[in-house]
Amino acid sequence: MDNIEILTGDLAVAEGEKSGAEGGFRAPARGAQYHAKIKEAAELWGEVMHSGGIKGMRARVRLVESLSTSDFPYLLGGVFDRVLMASYGSLPSTWATFAGRTTVRDFRPKELVDLLGGRSILDPVGEGAEYPARKLTEGKYTLKVAKRGARIPLTWEMIINDDLDAFRDLPQRLAQGAVETEDFLATSLLVGSGGINTSFFKSANGNAVAHDPLTGENLDKAITAIGQRRDSDNRPISVPSFTLVVGPGLETQANRILQATELRFTDQNGQTTVTSNYMAGKVKLAVNPWLPVIDRSATAASSWFLVPTPGQAREALTLGFLRGHETPDLRVKADTGSRVGGGLIAPEDGSFDDDTIQYRVRHVVGAAHVDPKATYASDGAGS
Incomplete structure (x- = not known):
């Protein structure tokens, strides 16, 4: 997860700053304190992923302790989302070298209209003669976007047994899937x-x-x-x-x-x-x-x-691409329930029903x- 080093320098973004691929995702309206916490979570996650020895062990202990607090899991989800967006924006793709890009307002087919006629050389017009009329026609090409996505279920046991390594390349994998989907459709x-x-x-x-x-x-x-x-x-x-x-x-x-x-x-x-x-x-x-x-x-x-x-x-x-949704959307399923004595339970503690932790990515794209x-x-x- 090499993007962590980049992210820790950029996470305290101004409200509404654009992120990710061209023309798409905008950071939600959050205060500076929230972005500072996101940056802190990213730095801790970077230590867990890249540090060895005593430093790495301490980072893992701090992370496990943080996961039990009410807000850290959601901050970590924010880190994952930003890692995915950074990966999506930096991964090499092929399609843009031979296909154009456009956006549509909704899921209904969009007609790309080519107005034909009226562009040939002008006709001679005699003295006092009426100018000849020209016929215009339309060539129509249809583009329709569709929703695509994937769900990755992890288990609480996987996280415990793998010392959190199950999370290591999750955002990178989902970002790669989004980029390759675009290449596949264009090809x-x-x-x-x-x-x-x-x-x-x-x-x-x-x-x-x-x-x-x-x-x-x-x-x-x-x-x-x-x-x-x-x-x-x-x-x-x-x-x-x-x-x-x-x-x-x-x-x-x-x-x-x-x-x-x-x-x-x-x-x-x-x-x-x-x-x-x-x-x-x-x-x-x-x-x-x-x-x-x-x-x-x-x-x-x-x-x-x-x-x-x-x-x-x-x-x-x-x-x-669907306007306003041009980049992948990453979410975690929050169905953990609540503690008997009150208080939120982290998604990483597992689902109320089966102890799974499920991440889902959505990407809306089409080709024509x-x-x-x-x-x-x-x-x-x-x-």
Whole structure:
């Protein structure tokens, strides 16, 4: 739990300070005394996790004693929540390199509208003639978010027998699960278990799956093919920057192509042309380890994709988050009951019914295809 060192310097945050991933969680309105207690709990937990010898033993004794007080378990829950948020914000992810990001207000499907028509070159207008009318149409892409989560039940005996080690990487595990869920959903827009996603890469969208292996010549061919397409107004498709998405098996080949200083092309007559590598500045590389995990087909290792780099007008893929809930939510189940003589009982003392201690994480996220016009996919099955 390496984030403890960072957290102990940041926990006494000002009221309403933003934390975690972009645009999401905000610290609840609490006073400075509360944040000071959270910081103290984080420091104690850090000593338990990282200190050895006499210092570590003393820290464990202090922690066990603190767990019996009325407020410390909730403070420790606050530490776990902040560790999860810090982990979630710092864990590497792949999806943002090839998919955009948006937010939705609720769980109902959100329509991403592309207003079509009216953008072609202007018609000549004769003297005294009426200006010609143009028809506008809409292309709609649907995004829907869904609630995802997990529950981790621990037992009172596990905590006693493991000297609290059962808690060691709980927030890190849940944060990792949230990040990998996002990567999984975004990658599922590209492939399914049977290969490339043909509900998006198809002839009707003008981006049917090709069979070219990944080479410099074929990557140039893909960029050229996209540039020759036209939109609904017969306007050219212009993409300033592409992202080449490959699995780990094609990482070396992709780097070899994009880092080369020159490109060599041989035409059908055997004539070789040498040019500078224009693709080095136009194409970014995204190595996606989830591609061969999701795709179990025979072409999983050879498939590659070209999509517009996120942030441009023709975004092809997007991940959606529920507004106000863009980051994981961690909770502990408080069903311990009350002492006969009065007073709260810590969640870490176990449930009233079965002595379990249950942590739960919730994450609301969804993924959707957007504009297929500037995309290219190949299963690499050709020779």
